[in-house]
Amino acid sequence: MPTSDEPNCSELVAGHDVSIQTNHSGRQAKKRGRNQHGKEDVRYHESGRENKKPRAKFDRKPWGPKPKVFDQEGNEILPEPRRPKRKVACLIGYCGTGYYGMQFNPPLRTIEGDIFNAMVKAGAISKDNANDPKKVRFLRSARTDKGVHAAGNVISVKLIIEDDDILEKINANLPDTIRIWGISRVTGGFDCRKHCGSRVYEYLIPSYAFISPRPQSPFGLRLREMNSLYPGVMRADPEGEQFWKSIDERLAAKSIDVNQVINAFEKTRATDKTKSAEEIQIPGEGKDDAKPTGLTEVDWQAYKTLREIELDERLKYRITPERLGLVRQAMKIYEGSHNFHNFTLKKSFTDPSAKRFMKNITVSDPKLIDNTEWLSIKIHGQSFMLHQIRKMIFMAAETVRAGTPIDHIMDAFLKTRVSIPKAPALGLLLERPVFDDINNRLTSYGHSEIDFKPFDSQIEIFKQNHIYDKIFDIEMKEHTFHSFFNYLDMFNGATFLDFFTAKYARENGMQEIVQTSFEDEEDREELDAQASDREG
Known part of the structure; x- marks a missing residue:
């Protein structure tokens, strides 16, 4: 018999049952916004949980085999075996x-x-x-x-x-x-x-693209003007002088006055320093080959003859070892880690993503293709931004063309905003991505490395037949590079090219540089559309 001080088993059970009921009712009360004592729970009401909608129930697909599928004749289409x-x-x-x-x-x-x-x-x-x-x-x-x-x-x-x-x-x-x-x-x-640890891009460019601007062009005159004000800054270019002299002699033999033709042509074009080069179409270049309004037929025919002779001399041009050395020096400037905020769109100097690392850059020996001499520039970089490679190519080419000191390119890595045009997209191709880091992990799991070297011979044949030939053919038909550089040389009021003149190439000259935007609305739209998943 239990003593009076010991609890009765029935009482224990009853007490346990009561305890369970109490806890259960407490939880139910809590769900209704009351505490375990049945009083209002202020925290529950303040949280707004009493107005919370019940969770939606989704109809799940029933378990079992998929429904049978039949063709038009009523025959059952058996599912493919899973492989x-x-x-x-x-x-x-x-x-x-x-x-x-x-x-x-x-x-x-x-x-x-x-x-x-x-x-x-x-x-x-x-x-x-x-x-x-x-x-x-x-x-x-x-x-x-x-x-x-x-x-x-x-x-x-x-x-x-x-x-x-x-x-x-x-x-x-x-x-x-x-x-x-x-x-x-x-x-x-x-x-x-x-x-992907890095990428290798190749850019093909005709060697004549590195010839100096025509002395009578607006950019040529601007270079001469700044050279007279700030002597001793730019490089001498006797090769370029001889090139243009031979063209002028051929024109003189046809009784064509170069200065007269260019002046007559310039009068038909408006000078607007507020416009970008993309917004101004040069008559007689590219797709527009109509005679400009206000230009006489005599002057128009003389101008067309000037273009034909100039193009003929460009195609016959063969780069000298000295100029080729300048091209290589200019491209080597990019190697290493630099701030490329000026070589893309919408990047500030303080943006960490503007810093990119170029591992190696090479410029090939010239190669003659269909009577045109070409150079191959290969750029191996860790990563690239939108338009970066094309702007790098233009910066190097224009530095060589204008006679600007090669190390002036490094000023484009500074905080000062410099507007850099894009070289033609025609010559750009992705050579290959590189996976050095992940290859070590793949081999440790027994997989092969991701490497293009075993296929080099096939790739070279493919490039020659399906890529290079396309680029060379388009250049021969449309003279893309000739039109591009002539387009900028003849651009009246091109203050964005002042970066390459003696005024800004001299010591402390960058402190006076004029800010002019070369980026148009199309560029900005392209950036917005591609920035999410595009590096190169």
Whole structure:
């Protein structure tokens, strides 16, 4: 018998039941906005939880087999057998002519669109995943714009690679202007964009682009004016003087006065220092070959003859070792870590992302192609910003052309805002991305390195037949580089070119530089559209 001091078992049970009921009712009360004693819980009402809407219930798909699918004749279409996918890196090359860039952009034709469709046709991507590239984690290492080429690029994707000849099957469904060089297994966490350690770009440019401006052009006259005010700053250029002298002699033989023709031509053009060069169309250049209003027929024919003779002499030009050495010196200035805020759009000097590291830059020996001499400039950098390479090329070319001291390029890395035009996009191509850092990890897992070297011979043949020939052919037909540099030399009131004159190349000259914007609305729209996923 329990003593009177010991609790009764029934009381324990009853007490336990009461305790449970009390706790339960307390929790229910708390849910209704009252504490465990049944009083109003102020914190509950102040939080607004009593007005919170109940969580929506979503209809889930019922478990079980997928519904059967039938064709038009009523026959059941059996689903494809599931085959394992593997994360791979595809090394590719392509000619961008006729495509609206690299990235998917339906309904426009893009490089990725053709590659994805070829993989589906080859059986590397199942039909269940054929409607959405995201299902197979389709990513690219570097994005290229409309018409831009790539001798080497990398895409990562999950493919069915059971077939030994899957590479040949994919290439068989691609046009000759797109090739997949190789397919390598990678780890599941591989990201071809984030794991890309650096990129190599190539820029092709005719050697005549480094000839000095015509002395009678507005920019030529500006250079002469500043040279007289600040003597001893610029380099002498006897080669350029001889080049233009030979042209003037050919014109004189045809009884054409160069000064008269240029002056007559200049009178038909408005001088507006507030406009950018993109906003002013030079008659007789590029697509516009109509006679300017106010120019007599005699002067117009004389001007066309001047252009023809000048172009003929440019095509016959062969760069001297001295000038080639200047080009190499100018490009070497970019090596190392610098602040490239002036070489892109909407970047301030204090923006940390404006600092970029160029690992190595080389300028090839001249090569003769279809009677035109070309140089190949290869830039190996850790990363690039929008328009950076084209602005780097123009800065180096104009420094050599104008006779500006080579080390003046370094002033563009300073805080002062300098407006730099973009060299033509025609000569730019992506040579290859580099994956040195991630390759060590891949090999530790038993995978092959992501390396283009085993395919160098194939890539060189491809570049010659499908990339270089396109660039050379367009230049021969449209004379892109001749039009571009002549366009700027003849630009009346081009204060953005004052950076290259003796006034600002002299010591402390940068403190007086005039701020003039060369960036137009199209550039700003392009930046906004691409800044989210574009480096080069």
